Amino acid sequence: MTVMSLPRRAALLAGVLLLALALPVALRAAPARAATPGAAVTASPGTAAPGSTTTITGTGWPARTLLTVLLCGQNGVDGTDDCANGSGRALTTTAGGGFTVQLPVVKPPQPCPCVIHATTVTGGNITVNTAFPVIGVASVPVKQSPGTLLPLTATVSGGGSLMTWFGAPPHRTFKAVIANVGNSAITDPVFRTGIWHSVFAPDWQEFQWSGVIAPGGRQEIDIPLDFAAGAHGGYSVELQYNGTELTTQQVTLPHPWGVALFWLLLCVVVPVGLFRIGLAVVDRLRPDLALNQDQRPGPRPPHTAPGQGYDTLVLPPMPVHPPRPPRTAPLAPTLPWFAPGYGPALPRTDEDDPPSRTAQARTPGSSTLGSSTLLDKGIDA
Template sequence: MRPAAARPRTALAALLTALALALLPAAPAHPAPAAGDPTVAVSQAQAPKGGELTVSGAGWKAGALLMVLLCGQGTPEKGVVGGTNSCANTDGRAATVDARGAFSVKLPVAAPPRPCPCVVHVSGVTGTQDVVDAGFTVAGHPTAPLPDATGDGRLAVLTAARLEGSGGVLTWFGAPPSRTLVLTVGNLGGAPVRDPVFLVGTARGVLAPGDEERQWRGTIKPGQKARIELDVELSAGAHGDYRVSVSYGGKLLAEQPWTVGRPWGVVLFWALLALVVPAALFRAGMVLVDRAGGRNRDPVPVAVPADADGPGTTAALPWFLPDSAPTENSPTTKGHS
């Protein structure tokens, strides 16, 4: 039997242990996975038509909406030849990525409109631009060699274009305004589009746009989409309402308005210059006039008659003597009387 003195110590130790466990931070139930490229896995590599398989993935952007399709004429390396026209679109499923970047969805096994090799095609609808294909075989479905990716790639705008960026202090003083035109395009054709060259035009009012070539580096496979960023720049001092357009293959893809503020720094500079220059010229002219007037104001020497009565007295001029000064009524003296 345990001594009575040991019971309080045991109870105190148990209380301290429980308190320490309560203060420890709880470990997360689902640790966040390491960041990496998105992946897709299928529960089985082969299934007959009418069956069902589980498609799961990891490394996707949390909250993104995905579209999961079963497609023919595709491989994980080359993608889907012919785009989504090779997929069983009516039997596709949507999936939402959870907070851990993972998803899981049941996909019915349907016969795609094109022969195998087949893939499970997972593409982002919102929140991500990634596309991943996982190999799969539809048992009993025709198989044919993968056709060459011939034909033309057709790009179409999937999201509205927008201008990103803002002007700085230099733009306020007349530097060329610049923005980045951002849009998402998808390849609806049967061939990949490599390093496409877009025509970016800027126009003001009813004037025709001035087009400049902008090349985007990358490859857009059939059925895939990509985020396109193109630089747009106007001339120095430009201001007013402009239209920014982007074209590809002779087809207008998008058009976006752009209002550019007036460079008030330039206006302020010329206003200050119009005040400072006349004031400086006026001041310089006054200095010149002052210097010229100073030379003309030198004292002129005046002749003083000699001192006849001695030092300290000034002799008066005879024609200014008060007694001899002629008046209007005084007669003129001619000779002696």
């Protein structure tokens, strides 16, 4: 029993999941089946004189939507200014998107051709005009008003390049979506773009767009923008048509840091180059200075050949002394200067020092004079 209940529970769970997944799809599909092909308006009778009424029937409108129904002259080209607003009707469509209303027929503020003008107040913008001639009201040709452009969106796009980083003129693209709200087409419109920075006057440029903008249509236009070389910071861009401002956008341009880097390198490279040029000039002039020194009287020191480096002074070789002769006999010992009786030796002759005399040794404490006197006395005795 337990084994049989597990498949049943699994099947029940799968059925619940399938139902949960199919329910949103069914809910989304229900409005699609109820949708009607398109909005339409009919009048019965199709023409009437002022003071009478006509039955206006509408089909294919969004469900539960607020509408206004008006009788307008000149085909309602100028909007509600051409309509009899006092006799207009406001109503709400049914769940099926239909309505029926009794509309009084009055003389509109503008001559015919006249129309029944039905438009939505809530929801999407849907407008339907149905021709309705008014008996007794003159019909004149519809006045043609020039096309009027209305900006919907506007942006400034584009980026810089390597050249703009070094001060080249930046380029941007002005993208705008405009709509023709007039009753005549606009062919090949000419736009003006003004570019200015801070409090300076705008720099105006003209751009002609090739094409036709139909009444009620909208079109995206791309206008190239050219800035001055080295431009950076905040700029304002204004778009005009027939002397009327359409929109104004702000754009920020990056700083050309490559220019600052160039000047920094220039301030370093130029002094270094001048220094190297000065060294080369000095190297070229130094051999001439050495030649001028060689022309002076007196001994001239040798120097190296020109172009092989700086001149160096070469000292002459030291003189060679002749060898001393060898000694034949050892030198007699000399007494120190502080020994008693020490004095400079005087040259003697044969008369002063006869060969028969012999030198007497001196004893400490005796003088040379005393010793010679005693010696003389001893000899005489």
